Amino acid sequence: MAEALRIGIAGLGTVGASVARVLSEKAAELTRQCGREIVVTAVSARDKTRDRGVDLGGAKWFDDPTELARNADIDVFVELIGGDDGPARACVKAALEAGRHVVTANKALLARHGVSLAEIAEKKGVLLNYEAAVAGGIPVIKTMREAMAGNSVSRVFGILNGTCNYILTRMEAEGLSFDACLKDAQRLGYAEADPTFDIEGHDTAHKLAILTSLAFGCKISADDIYMEGISNISQADIRAAGELGYRIKLLGVAQATESGIEQRVHPTMVPTASVIAQVHGVTNAVAIETDILGELLLSGPGAGGNATASAVVGDIADIAKSRPGFQHGPVFGRPARELKPYKRARMRSHEGGYFIRLTVHDRVGVFAAVAKRMADNEISLESIVQHAAEPEAGTAKTVILVTHETTEAAVRKAVDGITKDGHLTDKPQVIRIERAG
Ligand SMILES: NC(=O)c1ccc[n+]([C@@H]2O[C@H](COP(=O)([O-])OP(=O)(O)OC[C@H]3O[C@@H](n4cnc5c(N)ncnc54)[C@H](OP(=O)(O)O)[C@@H]3O)[C@@H](O)[C@H]2O)c1
Numbered sequence: 001m002a003e004a005l006r007i008g009i010a011g012l013g014t015v016g017a018s019v020a021r022v023l024s025e026k027a028a029e030l031t032r033q034c035g036r037e038i039v040v041t042a043v044s045a046r047d048k049t050r051d052r053g054v055d056l057g058g059a060k061w062f063d064d065p066t067e068l069a070r071n072a073d074i075d076v077f078v079e080l081i082g083g084d085d086g087p088a089r090a091c092v093k094a095a096l097e098a099g100r101h102v103v104t105a106n107k108a109l110l111a112r113h114g115v116s117l118a119e120i121a122e123k124k125g126v127l128l129n130y131e132a133a134v135a136g137g138i139p140v141i142k143t144m145r146e147a148m149a150g151n152s153v154s155r156v157f158g159i160l161n162g163t164c165n166y167i168l169t170r171m172e173a174e175g176l177s178f179d180a181c182l183k184d185a186q187r188l189g190y191a192e193a194d195p196t197f198d199i200e201g202h203d204t205a206h207k208l209a210i211l212t213s214l215a216f217g218c219k220i221s222a223d224d225i226y227m228e229g230i231s232n233i234s235q236a237d238i239r240a241a242g243e244l245g246y247r248i249k250l251l252g253v254a255q256a257t258e259s260g261i262e263q264r265v266h267p268t269m270v271p272t273a274s275v276i277a278q279v280h281g282v283t284n285a286v287a288i289e290t291d292i293l294g295e296l297l298l299s300g301p302g303a304g305g306n307a308t309a310s311a312v313v314g315d316i317a318d319i320a321k322s323r324p325g326f327q328h329g330p331v332f333g334r335p336a337r338e339l340k341p342y343k344r345a346r347m348r349s350h351e352g353g354y355f356i357r358l359t360v361h362d363r364v365g366v367f368a369a370v371a372k373r374m375a376d377n378e379i380s381l382e383s384i385v386q387h388a389a390e391p392e393a394g395t396a397k398t399v400i401l402v403t404h405e406t407t408e409a410a411v412r413k414a415v416d417g418i419t420k421d422g423h424l425t426d427k428p429q430v431i432r433i434e435r436a437g
Pocket of ligand 1: 010011012013014015016044045046047048050063064065079080081082083087105106107108132133136302303304305308
């Protein structure tokens, strides 16, 4: 049997401790599958005294993860610290430069520095595996990197943040407010004490940036993402969506257009009958549309110790199975130096249907004025309905419009016009509608 594969793990929190546990509990099975043993020989975290729920007695302790990456007797460095800079970046860079394979679950690091790290990995002829960084346990990286050769991707989109999907699912199922659902998510450990990163779309954006690179062969561009979170989604939106045959999801969408690639993260109305609308709670899903394959949807657990560890261990096992001297495939599906510059499509030229909810004064002529602003901007309407507003809106009325395909620029201009007309009693709500099968 080949020599054991020696693993160094930096970070022994939710994911790191789970990875160590799975490697220990499944040692015999992994040895059978990989044809060699996988042994954790070195570890690093901040607190040496903390019980990690797994016996790490045989592994050498390092206070400094970069020292572990550089000096330890390891074949694979597993980074599970987190963060886009600081120790995570330093130790991953050090490991790659020392010619070690790296496995990481760190989407923030890859979204910011993935291309430069990939260049080092490819120069050194080592692997940089990151299946757990996008959609946790769902094997989307492997699918896009290895199983779709020759396919041209036209759109990739998904539910990439379990916290947001949990909140939206409960708001719809139980008629609860956003705040009440967020508090529950925090109590259950699905949301951080400071939930901004999740609910305002940053986490989804990091994952989307990685998927965009894989889908379109371009450099990662995490700062070029249009982003809106879910904190202003109300019961009025959820109910109106339901009445119109839609469900609201926070989607990350990357799409090829004539003017470039759109990258956007925002609350989205998807048809209730679509497959992605059936993805509930903390579950994640990724849809990939290509010329050869058509549409593929992967769904499953997107976070948590076990699901994430499953992806990390899968990445480690791939390294265990790889043959010495074998040329490894490129990190983002094509050599890092050949990734094209990212060409951003302007959000104003986005084309699609729109849901617009207006709370208006109850007076004569408002309905006609709203319809006129739409017509002036050449927006054709699928429906326009007026009904009593929410009880807290007093005598105001609600006007709900659903547009046919139009542009973001036209919708923004029309809504600005309506706002200037002075008919609104509250901020207008605009939610994009996404085509989904
Ligand atoms: N949790 C999930 O469900 C999930 C899902 C997908 C991807 N990920 C990614 O996986 C990574 C780890 O997440 P996590 O949830 O496991 O985080 P976590 O529970 O906060 O664990 C972080 C670990 O890093 C250690 N650490 C922090 N600073 C360090 C330093 N300077 N030197 C050495 N160790 C240090 C901590 O040590 P102490 O324990 O001693 O404080 C802790 O063990 C992140 O990149 C995250 O985005 C997580």
